Amino acid sequence: MSAENAERAEPSGHPDEPHAPSLASRLNWLRAGVLGADDGIVSTAGLVVGVAAATTERAAIFTAGFAGLAAGAVSMALGEYVSVSTQRDTERALLSKERRELTETPDAEFEELVAMYEAKGLSDDTARTVARELTDHDAFAAHVDVELGIDPDDLTSPWQAAGSSALSFTLGALIPLLAILLPPVHLRIPVAFVAVLVALALTGTVSAALGGAQRTRAVLRVVLGGALAMIVTYGIGQLVGTSIA
Numbered sequence: 001m002s003a004e005n006a007e008r009a010e011p012s013g014h015p016d017e018p019h020a021p022s023l024a025s026r027l028n029w030l031r032a033g034v035l036g037a038d039d040g041i042v043s044t045a046g047l048v049v050g051v052a053a054a055t056t057e058r059a060a061i062f063t064a065g066f067a068g069l070a071a072g073a074v075s076m077a078l079g080e081y082v083s084v085s086t087q088r089d090t091e092r093a094l095l096s097k098e099r100r101e102l103t104e105t106p107d108a109e110f111e112e113l114v115a116m117y118e119a120k121g122l123s124d125d126t127a128r129t130v131a132r133e134l135t136d137h138d139a140f141a142a143h144v145d146v147e148l149g150i151d152p153d154d155l156t157s158p159w160q161a162a163g164s165s166a167l168s169f170t171l172g173a174l175i176p177l178l179a180i181l182l183p184p185v186h187l188r189i190p191v192a193f194v195a196v197l198v199a200l201a202l203t204g205t206v207s208a209a210l211g212g213a214q215r216t217r218a219v220l221r222v223v224l225g226g227a228l229a230m231i232v233t234y235g236i237g238q239l240v241g242t243s244i245a
Contacts, residue, residue: 040172053237077166
């Protein structure tokens with residue numbers, strides 16, 4: 001490759017900045033993983049703190065916590081699988097429709113591509129030049145990129161979505177479960193509260209960084225929500241434990 005071609009192939013302005021088309025997709029996956037972990041932390045923390053408030057039996061707390069972890073992970077995985085499968089089926093249907101239209105009415109599709117570039121602010125001559133060059137290179141890729149915003153080579157896998165969701169939920173749920181089981185009886189709930197709030201502060205920080213949001217607000221939102229969940233379930237556990245006793 002010549003020096004000129006190499007310069008064209010590699011953007012020189014920001015050599016360390018990622019330009020891969022799937023960057024947004026990867027960020028969305030990472031954000032979904034953080035949210036899954038947050039869900040695992042809050043739901044499991046509320047469960048084990050409530051049970052620990054009602055009984056000091058380690059076996060009962062472990063059983064409830066592990067059952068909540070397993071049920072939550074399976075539920076998250078199934079939800080993601082169904083959701084992404086539906087999205088993938090819709091994307092495939094749109095791609096098939098676009099292929100059919102390009103085969104049956106190529107001239108109309110070309111004019112549609114020109115119109116979309118004009119709508120983006122290009123003049124008619126420039127829009128036609130761009131549309132013609134892209135159509136000659138790969139008409140299908142040109143249309144699905146501008147018209148549908150879909151990368152046919154980067155469709156989301158429902159199995160990957162399910163696995164990622166289940167894993168992130170499980171990792172998040174392990175924090176309150178271990179925090180409530182490992183300390184002595186009189187320190188279980190205080191240690192669990194602190195561990196959960198620290199973990200939520202971390203997930204809130206990461207979520208804010210990924211979304212470009214204000215960090216303090218994001219952290220306070222998840223920390224206060226988690227604290228409220230544990231306070232409510234702790235109160236319920238106290239009431240149930242007292243009434244049963």
